[in-house]
Amino acid sequence: MDYQTLIVAVDGKVATVTLNRPDVRNAFNETTIAEITQVFRELGQNADVRTIVLAANGPAFCAGADLNWMKKMAGYTHEENRADAAQLAEMLHTIYTCPKPVVAKVQGDCYAGGMGLVAACDIAVAVEATNFCLSEVKLGLIPATISPYVILATGENAARRYFLTAERFSAQEAHRTGFVHQVVAADALDATVADIVKALVANSPNAVKEAKRLVQDVAGQPLTAELIADTAERIADIRSSEEGKEGVRSFLEKRKPNWLN
Incomplete structure (x- = not known):
């Protein structure tokens, strides 16, 4: 427009x-x-x-x-x-x-x-x-x-x-x-x-989005059991995501991840 x-x-x-x-x-x-x-x-x-x-x-x-x-x-x-x-x-x-x-x-x-x-x-x-x-x-x-x-x-x-x-x-x-x-x-x-x-732009789009949200949600928060559990849940979620799996696979296979294609 x-x-x-x-x-x-x-x-x-x-x-x-x-x-x-x-x-x-x-x-x-x-x-x-x-x-x-x-x-x-x-x-x-x-x-x-x-x-x-x-x-x-x-x-x-x-x-x-x-x-x-x-x-x-x-x-x-x-x-x-x-x-x-x-x-x-x-x-x-x-x-x-x-x-x-x-x-x-x-x-x-x-x-x-x-x-x-x-x-x-x-x-x-x-x-x-x-x-x-x-x-x-x-x-x-x-x-x-x-x-x-x-x-x-x-x-x-x-x-x-x-x-x-x-x-x-x-x-x-x-x-x-x-x-x-x-x-x-x-x-x-x-x-x-x-x-x-x-x-x-070289990084995983989903990981960048979630990393941005991570900073906003964690900054200034007290280090509580709830925060520790939340961060553990976040890494579990990202590891099991499509881009998370693709990123690890591409690293191990020594190739570019598909988001760079």
Whole structure:
């Protein structure tokens, strides 16, 4: 379908979703939110797609909320604000729970809600000149809907500082806190993301999906008998799956598994 705020391209096993509002630094509005939610649902169910890259056109990755959208929100009732925020929360959760791995390709500055987009992805690569900022408190707001994802990505201690100060911080600082996985020169961004995508599509699609869910379900959980039993059940399930059996057979027979054909 045609999108007003995105460019969506599928090349073989890789889909690229590109934010395409460079004139407003890829700030998002209700249309962007609806389109991102829809496309990630569709790509998540597309059996031909193995991984998704979230990218952006122009000098900035995403400046957060669009100013015209914010002006409209200023006149909303509490109930209207709640419904509006719920749509943003749904978009972030759709990216986070997408059964396909999602790689954020951050080519420029990333502020406020844009940081939520990156945090909801599985892997994030940023160019070394990128600035990040959680600027909400400067406007009398808080980064509420993005907070579960940003805190998971950057850690509680760093979130406490940057949620409260609204300071800009560098890609190197984002890497130090764990918010991004890798920082590269601008001319190395395409190749770096391509290498990550190549590694992702080489793996068992079902195992990648289940490994993503494993991290989400196990992270932060106490080491209880129930958790141990759950992980044992998961490995039993994956070993007895078709791809699990094929992966072991292909390894023992020294051939490529059938998902690479």
